[in-house]
Amino acid sequence: MKILAINGSYRGEKGQTNAFLELLLSGAREEGAECEIVALAKHKIHHCLSCDTCHTPNHYLKCVYSEKDDAASIFDKIATADLLVYATPVYVFGISSLLKTFIERFYSTCDVNQFRVTKSGLFFHHIDEKVCSKDFVSLICCDNLDKEMPINTRDYFRIYSRFMDAKHVGELIRNGGRLFQRGQDQKEENRFPAIAEVYAAYKQAGRELVIDGHIHARTQKRANQEIIPVSFFGQLKKLKPFKKVMVQRAKELFSGN
Numbered sequence: 655m656k657i658l659a660i661n662g663s664y665r666g667e668k669g670q671t672n673a674f675l676e677l678l679l680s681g682a683r684e685e686g687a688e689c690e691i692v693a694l695a696k697h698k699i700h701h702c703l704s705c706d707t708c709h710t711p712n713h714y715l716k717c718v719y720s721e722k723d724d725a726a727s728i729f730d731k732i733a734t735a736d737l738l739v740y741a742t743p744v745y746v747f748g749i750s751s752l753l754k755t756f757i758e759r760f761y762s763t764c765d766v767n768q769f770r771v772t773k774s775g776l777f778f779h780h781i782d783e784k785v786c787s788k789d790f791v792s793l794i795c796c797d798n799l800d801k802e803m804p805i806n807t808r809d810y811f812r813i814y815s816r817f818m819d820a821k822h823v824g825e826l827i828r829n830g831g832r833l834f835q836r837g838q839d840q841k842e843e844n845r846f847p848a849i850a851e852v853y854a855a856y857k858q859a860g861r862e863l864v865i866d867g868h869i870h871a872r873t874q875k876r877a878n879q880e881i882i883p884v885s886f887f888g889q890l891k892k893l894k895p896f897k898k899v900m901v902q903r904a905k906e907l908f909s910g911n
């Protein structure tokens with residue numbers, strides 16, 4: 655099995671998103687998968703100009719940048735992969751501009767003048783299934799601990815799945831990114847035992863992708879678990895005296911005191 659991960663973090667290999675990708679893929683490799691991470695930050699990806707040249711007869715389904723940047727060669731990698739992982743940090747409540755820029759280039763592979771109905775009954779246009787309809791896992795990283803923070807990003811991939819007829823075989827959402835210290839600092843792991851459980855769940859998720867083609871609900875729940883029970887505190891913070899204490903406590907947590 656060939657797994658291709660597309661990392662949309664500008665920090666590329668040095669970032670938190672990459673650290674989680676590596677964990678996931680280490681599990682997949684243990685089960686014999688061939689895995690590759692494409693760090694978009696290392697590539698030249700022009701943004702779509704919406705010039706629509708790709709929808710004219712002389713340049714049909716070919717972007718004006720197709721020979722000038724790396725998007726087309728990454729599309730070729732996607733076409734030969736069995737499974738994709740779309741990985742992104744949350745940037746201002748949504749997917750990163752880098753990943754969005756890349757996905758917008760899919761436009762040049764689709765004939766938007768040709769109508770189709772998706773498997774889930776949505777009206778859409780023609781798509782290149784080799785590029786757009788691959789089974790995929792979404793992997794999202796953010797720092798904030800509130801459950802609301804990654805919702806836009808989570809929903810982006812859910813909607814992508816339905817319009818693109820791409821099976822969404824796993825949804826990894828890791829908040830509290832700073833607590834993980836990119837796997838380098840044992841201190842946080844000692845303070846929050848759930849961190850070790852999350853790491854183990856990511857590896858297990860990778861194994862399951864190879865064995866069963868999807869991440870089991872139980873593993874996903876462990877990978878996405880709260881490190882600090884913010885939902886519970888969320889109720890408490892409605893009471894004024896608690897709010898003050900909690901803001902102070904949060905400051906201490908993040909400054910490591």
Ligand SMILES: Cc1cc2nc3c(=O)[nH]c(=O)nc-3n(C[C@H](O)[C@H](O)[C@H](O)COP(=O)(O)O)c2cc1C
Pocket residue numbers: 663664665666668669670671672743744745746747748795796797798799803831832
């Ligand atoms: C421009 C920018 C915007 C960000 N916006 C958010 C945000 O809205 N919510 C959040 O929780 N974290 C936000 N972050 C933090 C990143 O999502 C977080 O640090 C993530 O783990 C970074 O992953 P990386 O190291 O792979 O880039 C933002 C970071 C940057 C650079």
